Amino acid sequence: MTDITADAGGAAPLEPGGSLGPLGPAGGTVAVAVPTAAVPRAVWRLLLRRPTFLIGAVIIVFWVVCAIFGHAIAPFNPLAQQLLFNNTAPSGAHWFGTDTLGRDVLSRVVVGSRDILIVTPLATILGTILGTALGLAMGYLGGAFDLIVGRIVEAVLALPAVIIAFLFIVALGPSKTTLIIVIGLIFTPLIARTVRAAVLTERNLDYLSSARLLGERPLRIMFREILPNIMPAILVEFTVRLGYAVFAVATLSFLGFGVQPPTPDWGADIAADYSGLLAGYWWQVLFPALAIASLVIAVNLITDSIEQVLSS
């Protein structure tokens, strides 16, 4: 299923949260039964044949290049102010115009890709690692552990995620590290739920009984036997969460909880200049807004392709 829209809270919209039953009909759960051996190459071949995947990949590669070589590509220094030429409309010299301090908007958009492209994957990786470990333990150990942790996870999932993120960032002070940790921790129970569901489908299969009979320890069974078999589900979950992470990071930067000025950042630049919209300075916010939209859509195109390929 292509449940890109499933999540809790505003940064993460649309989880059919708090449904019936202890862990509910898991929102973004994908039970993909793919034999893991020989998957990578076949998957790649199928992916490369999908135009949606290619478009998404091209956009992401473009922004990654901007993030790495931004200062070299940008026509101006993104921090250089020319107060005499502030609020100028797009022109030959400044393709995207200049902002309230006379800084080149194009240069700020190019360089501003850096932080969102660092924070987003790191937060998602953190959440995926913690969520996978927790989900494996819940699904495999079962019993009282599953019950107690399950209840706590359910209670946490019932809270509006954006409010929790907001409270913690306000308390800890805005920084890239805070953003990574907070988003990672919010993703943990969501990912744990998906992983738990995937483990339950594996739990009674023969290879696990043989492993147990061979006397393998639980930790080894969880990470060496089960984990490789549920990798496709984790991969899909990872890409889905990546989409939300972009949404969340952009939103939190817009609210002032991310990168601090004067460092260029799409969300923060929009927040700084959107009052200029009333005066008609649309270029100052429209271009960073389109940059965010392009990144979000690119991630979702890739997620959608991976889901389609793995479930076909």
Added chain:
Amino acid sequence: MAMFLLRRLGLMILTLWILSLIVFFAGQILPGDPGRAILGNLATQSAVQNLDHTLGVDRPLLTRYLSWIGGLLHGNFGTSYTYRSAVEPFVRAALINSVKLAALAFVIVVPLGIIGGVIAALYVGRAADRIISVSGLSLAAIPEFVTGIVLIVIFGVTLKVLPVTASAGAGAGDFNQFRHLILPAIPLVFVLFGYIARMARAGTIEALNSDYTRTAILKGLPRTTVIRRHVLRNSLLPTITVIATQTGYLIGGLVVVEDLFNYQGIGNLIFKAAGVKDFAMLEAGVLTIGVVYVLATLAADLLLIALNPRLRTGAGND
């Protein structure tokens, strides 16, 4: 059934309790001293300590938590440090404003999402389906402030047909206020549309492929009758319950939209309170949101039970 409701209620209380803990302790580790924040940098240390003592913020954490919770249970939400008055009227006014905005968004998106999803299902795999599904998916993934800005540029700045702030000002007529809320509601509509349409689409496809639909077609009922009587009635069940669970998303969306359009709703209230470290206001606002959210989730579950007789028997509640 009774068992299920009891468990649901227990979980609600647990959720609210965890939320109260998070809210309270996050509020407490906020950097800054309330006494210092109120009196400013020039005040003497002893005056600050005096005020802290009057406010009760120098007591041990546990004592403060218990007295805060005790106050809440008695309907006392605390006193705002910035306004020097009870927070309750502020929270109530903001909540009413937010409910207006959210209600408008729902009124627009629910019929739109259902119609979109049903059309996509009836033309599954064809152009109409692809357009609805792909645009729904893309719109749902774009942050509200991004769509909000594009809308402001188009309708507020270029075409100048709609106001770009959400408040019409005091004394404005209902219609004027409604006009001001249209633009802020649309970003919320965009994010919700894809999800509702997706649920309606999935439900309709399932109903279309069912035996009862086949029977209805085979006994010669007109297509519209089959769709209205047999398909829609069954397909909209999961959609309706999903809509009720969307309040959680809406709350997050409201923080952003209210900030962008400068609307005095509960999202804006929390955001501003956090900025000036007004703990009492922040805590009351967040808890109010938590209560609304938990109640909406409960309503969704009850609705599902009411609409689906199979869940009423109490079997298979898990």
